[in-house]
Amino acid sequence: MARAAMISRRLFAALLVATAVSTTAFGQQQRRFYVPPVAGSVRSVAAEGGMVVAQENLAARIGADILRQGGNAVDAAVATGFTMAVTYPRAGNIGGGGFMVIHLAERNEDVAIDYRETAPQTATSDMFLGADGKPDPDKSRNSALGIGVPGTVAGLALALEKYGSGKFTLAQILKPAIDLARDGFVVTDDTADTLPDMYRRMSRWPNSATIFSRADGTPLHEGDLLIQSDLTATLTAICEQGPRAFYEGAVAEQLVKAIRGAGGIISLDDLKSYRAVIRAPVRGTYRGYDIVSMPLPSSGGIVLLEILNILEGFPMSDMTQGSAASLHVMIEAMKRGYADRARLLGDLAFVDAPTQILIAKDYAAKQRASIDLTRATPWAGSLDARPLREGSNTTHYSVIDAKGNAVSNTYTLNFPYGLGLVAEGTGVLLNNELDDFTAAPGASNAFGLVGFEANLPGPGKRPLSSMSPTIVLKDGKPVLVTGSPGGSRIISAVTQVIVDVIDYRMDVAAAVAAPRLHHQWLPDEVRVERGFPDDVLAELRAKGHRLVEPLGYSSANSILVTPDGPRGGADPRTRGSEAAAQ
Numbered sequence: 055m056a057r058a059a060m061i062s063r064r065l066f067a068a069l070l071v072a073t074a075v076s077t078t079a080f081g082q083q084q085r086r087f088y089v090p091p092v093a094g095s096v097r098s099v100a101a102e103g104g105m106v107v108a109q110e111n112l113a114a115r116i117g118a119d120i121l122r123q124g125g126n127a128v129d130a131a132v133a134t135g136f137t138m139a140v141t142y143p144r145a146g147n148i149g150g151g152g153f154m155v156i157h158l159a160e161r162n163e164d165v166a167i168d169y170r171e172t173a174p175q176t177a178t179s180d181m182f183l184g185a186d187g188k189p190d191p192d193k194s195r196n197s198a199l200g201i202g203v204p205g206t207v208a209g210l211a212l213a214l215e216k217y218g219s220g221k222f223t224l225a226q227i228l229k230p231a232i233d234l235a236r237d238g239f240v241v242t243d244d245t246a247d248t249l250p251d252m253y254r255r256m257s258r259w260p261n262s263a264t265i266f267s268r269a270d271g272t273p274l275h276e277g278d279l280l281i282q283s284d285l286t287a288t289l290t291a292i293c294e295q296g297p298r299a300f301y302e303g304a305v306a307e308q309l310v311k312a313i314r315g316a317g318g319i320i321s322l323d324d325l326k327s328y329r330a331v332i333r334a335p336v337r338g339t340y341r342g343y344d345i346v347s348m349p350l351p352s353s354g355g356i357v358l359l360e361i362l363n364i365l366e367g368f369p370m371s372d373m374t375q376g377s378a379a380s381l382h383v384m385i386e387a388m389k390r391g392y393a394d395r396a397r398l399l400g401d402l403a404f405v406d407a408p409t410q411i412l413i414a415k416d417y418a419a420k421q422r423a424s425i426d427l428t429r430a431t432p433w434a435g436s437l438d439a440r441p442l443r444e445g446s447n448t449t450h451y452s453v454i455d456a457k458g459n460a461v462s463n464t465y466t467l468n469f470p471y472g473l474g475l476v477a478e479g480t481g482v483l484l485n486n487e488l489d490d491f492t493a494a495p496g497a498s499n500a501f502g503l504v505g506f507e508a509n510l511p512g513p514g515k516r517p518l519s520s521m522s523p524t525i526v527l528k529d530g531k532p533v534l535v536t537g538s539p540g541g542s543r544i545i546s547a548v549t550q551v552i553v554d555v556i557d558y559r560m561d562v563a564a565a566v567a568a569p570r571l572h573h574q575w576l577p578d579e580v581r582v583e584r585g586f587p588d589d590v591l592a593e594l595r596a597k598g599h600r601l602v603e604p605l606g607y608s609s610a611n612s613i614l615v616t617p618d619g620p621r622g623g624a625d626p627r628t629r630g631s632e633a634a635a636q
């Protein structure tokens with residue numbers, strides 16, 4: 055309550071404006087419900103050496119094959135990342151961006167690679183406002199103004215160069231992806247089901263839709279072959295000339311032509327000056343484990359640590375897993391973490407964000423003191439809820455090798471298939487990541503995440519993310535590698551996997567499969583997956599929580615290292631996910 059009172063009048067006024075102007079994100083809100091498997095029926099996959107757990111099985115197997123050939127976790131992660139740009143086009147990408155957290159066993163060092171998309175130099179703080187001065191979500195979500203300078207090629211190449219085993223050239227790592235783009239692969243039910251919805255969006259640019267079409271112009275079906283010739287050429291250029299071939303020369307010219315032709319503002323100079331950045335991860339502890347996660351411009355690591363720090367003061371393991379008591383404190387901790395995200399976080403190059411204060415244990419103690427164990431704290435009672443959008447449009451994979459090197463990687467185009475624009479001649483699907491900026495103080499993005507000044511657009515600025523690739527260590531060795539897609543739901547999903555593994559000692563497959571819930575401060579509601587018992591839900595309601603249906607999935611493909619070796623938990627929410635052992 056005390057913190058709610060701290061929200062200034064101005065801030066509340068901005069929130070009310072945002073509520074009034076916010077609209078549902080593009081398109082359909084498909085309501086597909088995840089029904090968790092019966093307890094005890096899911097099993098993690100064991101590996102003797104390393105393993106790759108990813109949302110798409112061809113890419114997971116290619117990563118595992120690199121491990122088999124003597125590659126380290128980074129070699130495998132880079133191969134999986136480039137392969138998913140071909141085999142999982144809705145989220146795997148070279149036209150988007152992401153984050154990678156790496157644990158290097160021999161050097162006992164942890165590093166983070168920030169390959170987030172960047173706003174072009176001509177970006178302005180009011181670029182996503184309409185003529186009436188109010189946020190215009192159509193500009194950031196559905197127009198080429200929403201495209202950020204893509205970071206994936208630079209990020210994956212940097213990871214390989216700095217932290218790969220040195221046994222593989224970029225060309226060797228790219229070969230399986232190029233083969234699959236050139237020769238094609240069979241479209242799965244999972245991908246086929248996404249195409250009709252995305253088709254409408256893509257058909258605004260006939261060239262984009264053609265790639266995913268049959269000869270008769272209808273979307274590809276399950277069982278059809280997806281051949282991507284232009285993408286083959288782009289990947290081959292990177293293979294022959296290195297990553298700069300994406301950012302300068304013929305590919306860059308084609309990207310800029312397509313983006314500007316569609317009304318975007320990215321220039322050749324923006325592409326040329328893009329750099330992936332090596333950063334120190336954010337670090338904290340949870341019950342004696344070290345938590346290593348993504349720093350700004352992702353809010354993921356900071357908010358995850360804030361939530362875990364709050365939870366650490368509660369006897370979670372004495373409360374039954376999935377009980378109303380346990381879920382109540384999780385919801386309350388989430389609310390407080392996400393509130394700070396909204397108000398304080400943005401790209402560090404532009405904003406003086408108080409990271410160390412937010413992840414300090416004494417700050418968590420203050421936050422914890424404001425939690426009433428019997429009642430939900432009303433954070434924004436007067437505000438209407440906005441729908442969060444559907445999504446399985448980002449992808450996370452976890453990798454470990456036999457030496458204990460680990461990689462946690464989450465990357466995205468933001469919406470499924472990004473903007474839906476494939477730059478002609480390149481096969482590159484472009485992102486609409488700049489919707490993660492805040493169009494105006496108090497406005498919300500497509501995931502309903504509210505933001506303020508810290509996250510307004512600006513030239514060369516990186517929009518605030520929720521992606522939370524995370525590695526949990528004990529005595530310097532990886533215990534858990536985890537992360538998830540899901541927009542705003544990423545941080546709460548990762549929190550629940552960590553609590554289920556550390557506090558409830560669950561097998562990784564059970565922890566990943568367990569039903570999850572989510573609170574993001576605003577809207578003031580709890581998104582609850584199916585699978586929680588009715589009496590638990592009734593107890594949560596009695597405490598004052600507003601429970602609503604979930605929208606979209608998280609998919610926390612994770613690895614737990616046990617005394618008997620790694621065990622993989624591929625998330626059953628995603629068809630086609632796989633834990634591929636070396």
Ligand code: DON
Nearest residue numbers: 445446447448519520540541
């Ligand atoms: O960076 C972010 O937080 C978002 N652009 C991620 C989008 C996402 O996870 C969509 N997926 N389901």
